[in-house]
Amino acid sequence: MTDGHSVSAIIGYMRNKKGFFRxxxxxxxxxxPLYENVDNILKADFLLTWNDLVSPNRExxxxxxxxxxxxxxxxxxxKAVSDYQKDxxxxxxxxxxxxxxxxxxxxxxxxSKEIMIESGVSSDKISxxxxxxxxxxxxxxxxxxxxxTVPFNAGLSIIDPxxxxxxxxxEGIISLPQIDRDERGNPAxxxxxxFPYHDWTEQGLENTKEIWDKIKHLPNIVVAASSSYQNxxxxxxxxxxxxxxxxxxxxxxxxxxxxxxPGNIDFVKNILRRSKLIITTIPGxxxxxxxxxxxxxxxxxxxxxxxxxxxxxFDICDADYSCELDDIEINIHNILKDDTKENERLKYAKYYMxxxxxxxxxxIRSFIDDYS
Numbered sequence: 001m002t003d004g005h006s007v008s009a010i011i012g013y014m015r016n017k018k019g020f021f022r023x024x025x026x027x028x029x030x031x032x033p034l035y036e037n038v039d040n041i042l043k044a045d046f047l048l049t050w051n052d053l054v055s056p057n058r059e060x061x062x063x064x065x066x067x068x069x070x071x072x073x074x075x076x077x078x079k080a081v082s083d084y085q086k087d088x089x090x091x092x093x094x095x096x097x098x099x100x101x102x103x104x105x106x107x108x109x110x111x112s113k114e115i116m117i118e119s120g121v122s123s124d125k126i127s128x129x130x131x132x133x134x135x136x137x138x139x140x141x142x143x144x145x146x147x148x149t150v151p152f153n154a155g156l157s158i159i160d161p162x163x164x165x166x167x168x169x170x171e172g173i174i175s176l177p178q179i180d181r182d183e184r185g186n187p188a189x190x191x192x193x194x195f196p197y198h199d200w201t202e203q204g205l206e207n208t209k210e211i212w213d214k215i216k217h218l219p220n221i222v223v224a225a226s227s228s229y230q231n232x233x234x235x236x237x238x239x240x241x242x243x244x245x246x247x248x249x250x251x252x253x254x255x256x257x258x259x260x261x262p263g264n265i266d267f268v269k270n271i272l273r274r275s276k277l278i279i280t281t282i283p284g285x286x287x288x289x290x291x292x293x294x295x296x297x298x299x300x301x302x303x304x305x306x307x308x309x310x311x312x313x314f315d316i317c318d319a320d321y322s323c324e325l326d327d328i329e330i331n332i333h334n335i336l337k338d339d340t341k342e343n344e345r346l347k348y349a350k351y352y353m354x355x356x357x358x359x360x361x362x363x364i365r366s367f368i369d370d371y372s
């Protein structure tokens with residue numbers, strides 16, 4: 001290294017700082033090894049958590065303030081700042097208009113910064129660092145005895161044609177029997193994937209069922225859902241799929257993943273890698289990852305009880321396609337025939353996910369170490 005310091009010395013310096021952490025969705029997995037982790041806020045030099053609103057986090061932020069420990073929040077989802085957004089109300093979960101109480105917040109993209117400033121948060125209390133869930137995930141390719149890695153957040157041209165021709169994509173942790181293969185054995189991207197939102201309110205379940213009833217007959221349709229749908233309650237819209245036996249046949253139609261497990265991002269990445277189109281309900285982090293991977297998105301217009309200044313909103317941006325629910329099948333056909341939103345997806349991958357902000361882990365580490 002040019003400054004004469006060894007890597008081990010730098011890691012040792014960083015670990016001299018003690019952090020009290022509250023992890024969520026594996027957001028902090030790449031940050032935790034950089035510091036000494038302590039289980040008592042009184043022993044810590046700083047607090048880093050994912051939210052200052054839910055009761056345990058709000059209390060620990062207040063405790064940090066009482067003992068003059070810097071408190072940092074990291075954006076935990078692409079729409080997480082909606083909790084603070086003025087004039088926005090989610091009548092299902094009482095979101096919108098909440099006070100920001102921590103010392104500083106690390107945001108994924110410029111869009112989140114705009115929302116926070118519009119909501120009255122001072123610009124010196126926020127930093128745009130990029131999304132940790134995108135950065136440092138890689139595809140691994142092999143050619144004979146050699147291996148090559150390609151960054152997950154490389155934008156639209158994740159794999160160049162020459163690499164695709166010579167190198168074979170190695171399987172990740174998820175293996176889907178339904179996936180077609182090309183002549184080299186690589187995933188052919190043949191799926192239409194439905195990502196339902198984990199909304200178990202009465203209206204949420206009804207909306208999800210309405211969408212599913214319109215698309216469940218399509219060939220190569222698969223449901224990629226959170227583990228909250230992995231139950232046999234009669235109101236579950238996917239109950240018929242969960243009853244399919246044996247298991248090997250069931251996962252050709254529905255796969256549930258716990259968002260808290262370390263491999264969840266790899267699960268989403270592998271599903272998107274195999275999808276030629278995804279259908280989402282409420283736009284969120286799944287949309288952001290799909291933009292980074294250049295996968296088209298269709299979201300039917302349906303009321304999820306989001307209100308902005310008292311009026312219903314669908315919150316669908318220019319990077320995605322939208323349609324009336326009754327027109328969903330013809331829109332799927334048209335998108336697969338002529339997808340025109342490639343440039344918009346790249347634009348929003350930068351705007352919301354911050355793929356042009358460099359290494360988010362290094363950005364966060366640098367800010368914490370320099371904070372006074």
